[in-house]
Amino acid sequence: SDHQLVYPPHPDQMDWSTLYPAYVAKEEPQASEAAPSTTEETSTQEPSAPAQPKKLTQDVEVADIGCGFGGLLIALAPVMPQTLVLGLEIRVSVTQFVEDRIKVLRRQNSETQAYQNVSVLRANTMKFLPNFFRQGQLSKIFICFPDPHFKARKHKQRIVSTTLNSEYAYAKHPMFERVGVEEQEGDPCVGIMRGATEEGKKVERNKGEKFVALFRRLEDPVF
Numbered sequence: 001s002d003h004q005l006v007y008p009p010h011p012d013q014m015d016w017s018t019l020y021p022a023y024v025a026k027e028e029p030q031a032s033e034a035a036p037s038t039t040e041e042t043s044t045q046e047p048s049a050p051a052q053p054k055k056l057t058q059d060v061e062v063a064d065i066g067c068g069f070g071g072l073l074i075a076l077a078p079v080m081p082q083t084l085v086l087g088l089e090i091r092v093s094v095t096q097f098v099e100d101r102i103k104v105l106r107r108q109n110s111e112t113q114a115y116q117n118v119s120v121l122r123a124n125t126m127k128f129l130p131n132f133f134r135q136g137q138l139s140k141i142f143i144c145f146p147d148p149h150f151k152a153r154k155h156k157q158r159i160v161s162t163t164l165n166s167e168y169a170y171a172k173h174p175m176f177e178r179v180g181v182e183e184q185e186g187d188p189c190v191g192i193m194r195g196a197t198e199e200g201k202k203v204e205r206n207k208g209e210k211f212v213a214l215f216r217r218l219e220d221p222v223f
């Protein structure tokens, strides 16, 4: 169940610092910090406002929705080393597995700082995505091998639906156009997506077929 999941009330309140520690911005010294310190007992100041989360030097820009065991994240990390990539996964043990996988890779690559740009978060992506990301913040969203939920009564658990497309577009839609095959195949991320996810490998082993559908979000209409 996901009732223990915690969501920030607003993207500005999201604390990304533990997920991407290498990208935490140096804090500007606050005026109150620069002032001579007063001890708690003698201070007459009002209690300070709740602490703001530490800021990152850049935003998360790529999301892998239902990232499973993290194959795509790990493969994308060196391909887009300047970009922060986040996997979102609902299953506790799977999220933990990916977290551990990234931890080990970061440790093994501490000299180059590789894999600092990928992280994973336990979340139900059917809820509150706009609490994590500002409008237009994400430049790419991957949804690889989402559970199909064939039975009609389970359709509401599908992570691709008309309602959720609005969240992915974060606006009214139709907001997406299908990208042509040539451009699709020219994007290195597509090859990685096809081959690097755990489900993708499984389909390969079983000599099954894979179907890529790449969509570009359209500009907001100007009224």
Ligand code: SAM
Binding pocket: 065, 066, 067, 068, 069, 071, 088, 089, 090, 091, 094, 123, 124, 125, 126, 143, 144, 145, 146, 147, 159, 197, 198, 199, 200
């Ligand atoms: N994308 C991975 C891959 O290609 O190997 C995993 C695919 S697996 C078939 C679907 C994943 O989506 C599962 O790990 C499942 O736990 C996750 N999932 C399903 N509904 C979700 C939701 N509402 N929020 C986050 N993750 C979800």
